[in-house]
Every structure is written in C-alpha cells, then in structure tokens.
Amino acid sequence: MTSKVYVALRVKATPERAFQAFVGEIGAWWRPSLLFQTTPRPGVLSFEGGEGGRLIETRESGKVFEIGQIRAWDPPHRLVFAWRQANFPPDLHTEVEVTFEAVGAETRVAVEHRGFHEVPAGAARHGWPDQLLLVRLADFWRGQVAAFGGRLE
C-alpha cells in the first residue's frame, strides 16, 4: 500500500481549457512553497513535451532541475507525472495524478499525490510524523489547485 493525498476543486473552465492551462501555464499559476520546495531557490515550472516528456524547473541561472517524467498523458482527462524534490534521496520518486472531469459548465480538477510517506527523515520531512506531513502536503496541493482555479476565473 502507499499513502495518498487527494484534493479536488471545481474550476470555471472546460476540461480542454483546464488541461491546457494546467500544463501550458504552470509557470504562471504555480506558487513555490518553502515546505515542499522542489529546489532551494524557486525557478519556473514547465511541462516539456507531452507523452514521454517531463516536468522541469528552470532556475534563474538557467540550470534545469527535473521534477519528474510524465508517466501518462491523456488530454483533456488525465495526467500522471513523477515528483522528486532536490532534497529527496536520489532513488525516491513519488507520483502525482491529475484528473479533469466535466461537471456541467465547470471542471472538477483532482490531484492525487502518492507515496510521500516514503520521504525519509531529513530536509524534506521537516521532522514531521507521517500524518502531519500528509496533512501539510494536502494543504500545499489545495493551495496550488486554488491558485490554478484563480487563473481560470
């Protein structure tokens, strides 16, 4: 079994527009977090390529950090990518799945982040036990999805 953090929110857009904005405009709506920082100094996130591509963070210096490879690419319904922070051990890759489901004129966007409990003691865990870590991770994603929804208003 693996841990799972799931958050969902309705956004005012079609699944097509929502998917396009999620992957195409992530650099504009993403809010870097101190608690779940992918790199020590936040850069700009972008999805590079579709199927077989990756989610990267480009730092001010021009250096590129790979957050994770894209594992499923099914626009405008579903997207799965690996999630690795620079402060993770090298072999640890958690996984994020994003789904887009039409509900009337809106779209229900759901993010599921799996496997974060495997993050070992150290920088990425902030000394937190599993339960607190996962609650904070859920808050983090709730903020990201809200910021994403704000862009579509």
Add this chain to the structure above:
Amino acid sequence: MADKFPSLSSAVCYVDPREALAWLEQAFGFEVSMLIEDGEGALAHSEMRFGESIVMVGSEWSADHKSPRSIGGKNTQTVHIQIDTDIDVHCERARAAGAEIIMEPATQFYGDRTYRCRDPEGHIWTVAQTVETVTREQMEAETGLKITGWA
C-alpha cells in the same frame, strides 16, 4: 472560488468512512475535496464540499467518537443541509440511495419545505428549501411563540 475553509463545519464519525464518502455523494451530491490515506492505506482524514460548506467524514478515531451505529442509533447533533431548488427531487435521490426518510417533505410555518432522513449508519440529516416568505408577525400569529432574530 470555493477554496476557503468556512468558519464553522461539522466532522461526522462513521464505522466505515469510505462507504460514507460514496454514500454521501450518491445521496446528497457532496463532493470529496480532500482525502488523506497513510502508508497502510488507512483513511486518515477526509473532507467533502457542498456549496460553500464542508463536512469532514472520519472514523471512530477515539473512544469518544462514535457512529450512531455503535451507540444504539442515538444522535447528539444533526447536520442541516439548505438547498435552493427541488427539495422533493433531493428527497427522492436520497431515498433511492437508501436513506430512511423519517419525515417526508412538508412545508413548515417558517416558510421552509423540509424533510428528515437517516443515513445507513444512523446519522440524522435535515434538508430544507425556503419556499415561502413569512413575516415574523405571521409566524407569531400562527404559533403563539414570541420570536426574535427574524428580520
């Protein structure tokens, strides 16, 4: 954007919270907005959203948190759902999902049409829709009650 946490919300205990999440969606149209499972797959926390409100759906996580199913069907508080359309349709949807309707929809002296039901674990829910505008004077005349706090 309904992303803020409301000032007041309820946490409801179930023997089987997973079953409850599915049932509450089917019966009342609540949507899961947050779910946290630990490394063993056990449900640690969940929230459902309905309009601008949320309800937390949890397990019997301490000796003092019980589902009505575990305590002879008793309720010590109930959750109220206020909707603005089709109360009778709402009731039929809940009934079809397996709710026990303990009071059929009926229009009350204060202008709301209300029904009351029990969910599969025994939680009592009330549901209402305002269908008539009633003044304080009308209510006092009808009931003999002294009413304050009603515009």
